[in-house]
Amino acid sequence: MSDDNANLLRLASEYAEQEIDLYDLLGIDALTTKQDIHRAWRTASLKYHPDKAGDRFDASKWELLERARDVLSDPSARAAYDNASKAKLLRRQERQAMDQQRRRFADDLEAREQASMQQRRDREQARREAVQRERERLAEAERVRVEDQRRRNEAVQDAEDLAEAKRRLQAKKDEKARLKQVRETLKPHLTVDGGNKSGPAGGAVDVPGEYCAGPDDKCFWELVCDKLRAIQHVRDVKKRGTAEGELVEAERKLLEVRNRIHEVEIKYQREQTSAA
Numbered sequence: 001m002s003d004d005n006a007n008l009l010r011l012a013s014e015y016a017e018q019e020i021d022l023y024d025l026l027g028i029d030a031l032t033t034k035q036d037i038h039r040a041w042r043t044a045s046l047k048y049h050p051d052k053a054g055d056r057f058d059a060s061k062w063e064l065l066e067r068a069r070d071v072l073s074d075p076s077a078r079a080a081y082d083n084a085s086k087a088k089l090l091r092r093q094e095r096q097a098m099d100q101q102r103r104r105f106a107d108d109l110e111a112r113e114q115a116s117m118q119q120r121r122d123r124e125q126a127r128r129e130a131v132q133r134e135r136e137r138l139a140e141a142e143r144v145r146v147e148d149q150r151r152r153n154e155a156v157q158d159a160e161d162l163a164e165a166k167r168r169l170q171a172k173k174d175e176k177a178r179l180k181q182v183r184e185t186l187k188p189h190l191t192v193d194g195g196n197k198s199g200p201a202g203g204a205v206d207v208p209g210e211y212c213a214g215p216d217d218k219c220f221w222e223l224v225c226d227k228l229r230a231i232q233h234v235r236d237v238k239k240r241g242t243a244e245g246e247l248v249e250a251e252r253k254l255l256e257v258r259n260r261i262h263e264v265e266i267k268y269q270r271e272q273t274s275a276a
Contacts, residue, residue, distance in 0.1 A: 008077035011067055016084030022068040030082065034073050041069040176244065207268045220268075223261050230254035 015022060023029055026040040045065050050057045071077045209221035218226075234250045 005074065005076065008071055008074050009080050012071045012077045012081035013084050015068075015071065016081050016088055019085075019088060020064075022072055022081065025065065025068050026072070028072075032072075037069060037072050041065060207265055211264070211268055213264050213267050218260075220261075220264055223257065223264060227254070227257045227261060230257045 023032070026037065026044050028037060028040045032040065045062070046052060048058060048062050048065060050062075071081055207220045209219060209224075211220045212218060213220075230250070230253050234247070234254055237247045237250045
């Protein structure tokens, strides 16, 4: 193998590895003959010839066109280029297929992960809903318990209020009966509109107004005034129609005054009898 042929084989391998399409560069296809390759090279090189390109001349492009012509014109170099290009294309297709498989695998894995995450979200949502339902159930149970307790308390309070009302009513009845009994006891001793107290003096003793007796040393005329005031107070209480207890108290005070007068009359009568 000559050096030129070895160099062409090296270039063919490099161009194939770099994926430089020599056929496309010359505007031909893989079935083009050697003669057509040279004609295509001449046509393509006219665009990049130094005389025509002028300042826009690209030496690397010009050199690549010449090497494309040389590689494709040499059967062994062309075969090496074609084989290397096919191998490169096959590897690229394999990589693409592998990439597709990887993408499908990745997509499938992602889909599984998404499905798993969705399942976890669904389970978490179901758990939260169950917790919420349980909270609502407990809250409702607590509300029912509180309402039941409130009703029980109200029933107890109503019973206590009823018992208290009955007790007060009974106490009022008892007080009324007691006052009635007191009045019945005082009635024989009271004569609001006049009359004399029965007893030893019988109202027949003419006690001087300035006669004083008793622990408070009141004069007889003062006791008579107290009696008149007590009688008037009893009349006023009856006229107002106030509580029965007030009337009983007024009558009791009147009785006390009359008893005092009666005691003074008896004392004065005894003193007069002793003096005689």
